[in-house]
Amino acid sequence: MQFNIHPINLLRALSMALELSTGGLSRHHWRTAMISGRIAEYIGLDEAQQQTIIYAALLHDIGAASSWEEKKKLHIFNTNNQEIFHHAEAGYELLKDSPQLGLLAEPIRHHHDYWDGSNPTRLFGKTIPIASRIINLADRLEVLLRDNVPIFEQRPDILSAIRKLSGIYFDPDLVKALHEFARQESFWLDLVNPHYYNNFFKSISSYGIMKFTVDDVINIAEIFATIIDRTSSFTASHSRSVSIMAAYLAEAKGYSSEEIKAMRIAGLLHDLGKLAVPNEILEKPGKLNEWEFAMVKQHTYYTYRILEQIDGFDIIAEWAAYHHETLDGSGYPFRINEKSLRLGSRIVAVADVFVALTENRPYRATLPLGRVEQIMQGMVSNRKLDGNIVADLFGNCQEAYGLMQASISDEVRKVSGA
Structure with missing residues (x-):
């Protein structure tokens, strides 16, 4: 690609x-x-x-x-x-x-x-x-x-x-x-x-035009993933983890090697719009008030509007920015329903929820995998997540989780210079 x-x-x-x-x-x-x-x-x-x-x-x-x-x-x-x-x-x-x-x-x-x-x-x-x-x-x-x-x-x-x-x-x-x-x-x-x-x-x-390989774009996306994840001490590796999980799930769905790399880009940049959200909201230990939650909800809109400007990013923009859209059409910010929600966007949504639930957050500690599966199956029942993708994830959950943890360890070693 x-x-x-x-x-x-x-x-x-x-x-x-x-x-x-x-x-x-x-x-x-x-x-x-x-x-x-x-x-x-x-x-x-x-x-x-x-x-x-x-x-x-x-x-x-x-x-x-x-x-x-x-x-x-x-x-x-x-x-x-x-x-x-x-x-x-x-x-x-x-x-x-x-x-x-x-x-x-x-x-x-x-x-x-x-x-x-x-x-x-x-x-x-x-x-x-x-x-x-x-x-x-x-x-x-x-x-x-x-x-x-x-x-x-x-x-x-x-x-x-x-x-x-x-x-x-x-x-x-x-x-x-x-x-x-x-x-x-x-x-x-x-x-x-x-x-x-x-x-x-x-x-x-x-x-003029420059030719960027998909690996070139991944390298640039990695820089911005670092910036995005520094917005909160609780998300030090969130974008990279979502990227790894989304790529894993895309492979399970039979995506080509180039499509899997494109999925990595989508995962790395899915929260790009969070740069519009003040740090104190991202790190608030309690429940967000109405205004604060409205601030958070705008991040996927900005992710889309930023990425759609880049030549050839039409699909990547959707995969990245629609990760809070839901099958029942009640998601945000575009209220897209099952009929219009591409498989790639559903994959990023599942990856994002899984990673978020297995991370420490200001309002709760990391959840055990059994509890994560229970919550996500409930979201499937309520038509928030795609059941087939969730089944793929928990059919090989230990392998997927291991890949994510290995990626986090590699990043920690890179930052520490070890």
């Missing part, structure tokens, strides 16, 4: 996951990428450099995606915040070994380095990668934008704040370039025009 993907569609979709908040999409990464691209083009960088800068800008805060507290700090213009370097290093660690996204690791690592060198990395001036210097300036400009104030009223104050930090926080040459092209009213109007984003992404789609 091979995916002919426009890289910008992939990066745009993954970037969208980083934009999720209780209020919907913030578009911080998208606007930062737009500003970065404008700076890079204006100073005459070649297309390959522009491409790297825009792609890195789209993922520049990837290291903060799991923590709502960290994300809040990033949207405050505070140059004395030493904690701002933590997520840059975390982003570097996430990407540095990726064959597909590794070239973005260094620009992201240094995107908050100060021009004068007063930062933990001790890089300064032109020893800081040009991509990082551009993203730093673009990122801080974006943070200064206020949605409730007319843009031309903001412009003088924004440029003044940037100018005061020239030669301290920012590259003076880049500040000069910004002031030159920022005389264009269209630059500011594009930033606050929500309909311009599609034009921006269309304009850079000329970078």
Whole structure:
């Protein structure tokens, strides 16, 4: 299986996951990428450099995606915040070994380095990668934008704040370039025009199509599974476990080796939309109130809307995002019933329930397998889960559970460096 993907569609979709908040999409990464691209083009960088800068800008805060507290700090213009370097290093660690996204690791690592060198990395001036210097300036400009104030009223104050930090926080040459092209009213109007984003992404789609094998996509999905599972101390291996179980059940249903790999991707990314749910809700020890449960229920909607943007992901998006739909049509968020619910989505649903019940959660301890089977058979009786898939699971439960536990042990060893 091979995916002919426009890289910008992939990066745009993954970037969208980083934009999720209780209020919907913030578009911080998208606007930062737009500003970065404008700076890079204006100073005459070649297309390959522009491409790297825009792609890195789209993922520049990837290291903060799991923590709502960290994300809040990033949207405050505070140059004395030493904690701002933590997520840059975390982003570097996430990407540095990726064959597909590794070239973005260094620009992201240094995107908050100060021009004068007063930062933990001790890089300064032109020893800081040009991509990082551009993203730093673009990122801080974006943070200064206020949605409730007319843009031309903001412009003088924004440029003044940037100018005061020239030669301290920012590259003076880049500040000069910004002031030159920022005389264009269209630059500011594009930033606050929500309909311009599609034009921006269309304009850079000329970078072309890259061929991604299914294994390439699995590697990228693994990175995002790590981010997703860090949102709660109780889900340290949840996405990988669902991936393993879903692949096991797909094999039992006779799926081809390539389809099984696609199922692994669906399992790894099934909870991508949980980045829209505050950590305190995911870790709440008691019963969720109505508003909190509504927040949780939106995660599968965002999973679908993010994944559907990626070329060739039509089926994967359904398998991943429909895991809370039920045979009786009472699931969420699309209320799909048995007639329209594909086998792949039913498989992910069974895998997700099994893994959740065998994990520690803030509101209960791990359940024994006998009790897990009892609960899941009850869900079959109530037409929540597919009985044939549940039968496949518990027909070989010890083998399936062993595979999942082995996967968790491997991940623990990898993280600990053992």
